[in-house]
Amino acid sequence: MRSEEDLIRTLRTAADQAAQPPAAPGSLPPGSLRPGSLRPGSLSHAVAARRRARRFRQRAQVALATAAVVIVAGGTAAVLSGGGWQAQPAVTVDEPTEDKPTVGEPRLQVRPAGEVWPGAVVKMPAKAADGWKYRPVTGISPTEVLVTAESSFEKAGRLEVYDTSTGTARVVGEMPAPEGVKGYFSQAVEVGEKYYAWYGESPNNRDKWADFWIMPREGGTARQVGEVTGDLSRVERIGVTDDHLVWSVRQGGVYRIPLAGGAPEKIDDTDGLHLTSWPLAAGYAPGKSGEKNQNRVVNLETGQSTAVEAAPGTTQLTCATDWCFGAQRDRTVVQRIDGSDQEQLPEGMEFFGGELLGERFALVSPSSGGDPAGDYIPVRMVYDPATGQIGGVHRRSPEGSTSYGFGTSSSPTTIMYWDEDKKGHRECRTTSPAGNVSCQSTERGGGKEFTVLNTLAIKPAS
Amino acid sequence: MDQTAETAAFDEFIRTRGDALLRYGYVLAGNSEDAADLVQEALARLGDAWPRVRKKDSPEGYVRTIMVRLHINAWRRRRREDLVAAVPESGRVDQYGDADLWAELQELPRKMRAVLVLRYYEDLPDAEIARILGVSRGTVRSQAARALDKLRIKRVLQEAR
Known part of the structure; x- marks a missing residue:
């Protein structure tokens, strides 16, 4: 016979072991004060996207109310779930696939x-x-992927470089936790010329604290560069030069600290700026949370500031060195940073948001439709503005869920990855005397191998 | 408070509480995807009601209540694939000793499991559980008793409630 203590322990242990998507505040720079800049995958980003979808759905429901009532009354919610997610009632009973x-x-x-x-x-x-699990960070060359190896979930412990041409991994060095800091997680890694750099936080308590680390790219021992508290510790992204570690904070503003040690200082004229990838930082036009457009891109080394203009009706305009992408309702819009070559991408390509993959490629979502059992339907699509080519990421599973990941680097990552052995699985059972059927989708298998799309290996446009 | 400050406060809430909510979602739902889904949906709803909830209620209590209600209402992920941003872990239950009990918990009807989670994970009194689930206290007690019986758990602590 078990005791209630067993139950309490089981629940708590399960919670402790809860696998979280990297969206969880444990691993990624939360970057949440300014959702216009959120990287894909963060919890705030997901919530912001869902709120947008909810608003859209609410509008769509008004338009489709008559049809929805008929369909729901007929007991065939399947028509809804197949016919358009936006028409689904808030409480849905999923139907068997067949x-x-x-x-x-x-x-x-x-x-x-x-x-x-x-x-x-x-x-x-x-x-x-x-046996430590890899979490891909970013491509550092067409054939090399920087990864962190984790001793337990989201506890990065080691930096490694995996060479996809030789199939070998090289350890760069350990990523230690500072002494005396409970609940420490090292966060996004940045790739500099000479150094790898990262910052760490204790995200699950209320301390406003962060620290910064560097490690020589050729390998060696990690060194703590400094610690910050208060507003300066609200790190959203870092950069590293040969002599400074640079970071921007969620409320805007860019700071730096000498690698040799010393006091942090604010870089002049960086109010309202957010690092995208050193030396570039972006400013944002006023707008709704989650929909703000970038309106200037500043090179913090040269001081050169480029104004960016968004076409009317554009939201989430996000730029890298040459290109900008944004949303126009359910379409994606692309333009060069100087505003030229503006173009709306075809229907069925909804802007997913977030940064440009490899500072060049847009991430877009395919529209619903098609039969994943027969057709190839990607989970996401990557669009190359230089060539107009579109590549599908992973494939939508006819059963259950399909997942994929982004590299976790500080600067926009060059990679996406997924696990092709992981299969969606759908289990259905009758849940009421009236014959309502409820289905659960889960994923099974996998865990051995990642498939990685490294955009650095895509030839530069000629 | 102006809108920017409200947004900042909401984002700060997500940042500081997101992890705890995911843990709660995990014990409720039994898997990380549904947990993430529950958390995101509940936070989206909280976001829409934020200024009001922030003034009057506890945002944390509000969002946890939404989560458990969504879960037992057989609410289902709509665009699952949009919301899982990583390859999730698998085989986690094998990693700790109470795997059998955890597995049996998954077999319970959602409402029964929710009652257990609220009582033994959230440590709430039955009256509060009744309020959250919109049922009588007697129902909470009987659901908990049946659940514990199914799991072959001897009731001791419950007597104190």
């Missing part, structure tokens, strides 16, 4: 990224030789 009608052709025919860009999609192990 009853689910397909919804015609997907609006856009897309090929997998590995076919569009051969060589840019490669496999790598999901674990280090000693």
Whole structure:
């Protein structure tokens, strides 16, 4: 016979072991005060996206109210779940797959990224030789992926470089936790010329505190550069030069601290600026949370400031060195940073938001539709503004869920990754005398190998 | 408070409480994807009601109540694939000793499990659980008793409630 203590312990242990997507505040720079700049995957970003979708859905529901009532009354919620997610009532009973009608052709025919860009999609192990789990950070060359190895969930403990051409990993060094800091998590890693750098936080308590670390790129011992508290510790992104570590804070403003040690100082004229990738920082036009457009890009080394103009109706305009992407309702808009070559991408390509992958590629979502059992339907699409090519990321599973990840680097990552052995699984059971069927989707298998799209291996546009 | 400050306060709430909410979502839902989904949906709803909730109620209590209600109302992820930003872990239950009990918990009807989570994880009194779930205190007690029986758990602590 078990005791209630067993139950309490089981629940707590399970909670402690809860696998969280990297969206959880444990691992990523939360970057949440300014959702216009949020990287894909953060919890705040996900919530902001969902709130936008909710608003859209509420509007759509008004338009579709008549149809929805008929369908729900007829007991075939399947028509709704197949016919358009935006029409679903708040409480939905999912129907068994076999009853689910397909919804015609997907609006856009897309090929997998590995076919569009051969060589840019490669496999790598999901674990280090000693069993520590890899979390890809970013590509550092067309054939090298920087990864952190984690002893436990989201506890980065080691920096490694995996060479996809030779299939070998090289340890760069350990990522230690500072002494006496409870609940410490090292956060996003930045790739500099000479150094790797990262910052750390204790995200699960209320202390306003962060510290910064560097490690020589050729390998060696990590060194703590300094600690900050208060507003300066609200780190959203870092950069590293040969002599300084640089960071911006969520409320705006860019600071630096000498690598040799010393006091942090604010870089002049950086009010309201947010690092994108050193030396570039961006400013934002006023706007709704989660929809703000970047309106200037500043090179903090040269002081050169470039004004960026968003076309009317554009939201979330996000720029890198050459290109900007934004949303126009459910469409994606692209332009050069000087405003030229402005273009709306075809229907069926909804801007997913976040930074430009490899500072060049836009991440877009395919529209719903199509039959994942027969057609190739990617989970996401990557769009190259230089060539107009589109590559599909992973594939939507006909059953259950499909997941994928982004590199966790501080500057915009160059990679996405997924686990092709992980299969969606759907279990349905009758839940009421009236015959309502409820289905659970989970994922099973996988854990051995990642498929990685490294945009650094995509040839530069000629 | 102006809108920017409200937004900042909401984002700060997500940042500081997101992890704890994910843990709560995990014990409720039994898997990390549904947990993330529950947390995101509940936070989205909290965000829409933020200025009011912030003034009058506890945002944390509000969002936890939404989570448990969503969960037992057989609410289902709509665009699951949009919301899972990483390859989730697997096989986690094998990593600790109470795997059997955890697995059996997953077999319970949602409402029963929710009652157990509220009582033994959230440590709430039955009256509060009744309020959150919108049922009588007697229902909470009987659901908990049936759940504990199914799990072959001897009731001791419950007597003190």
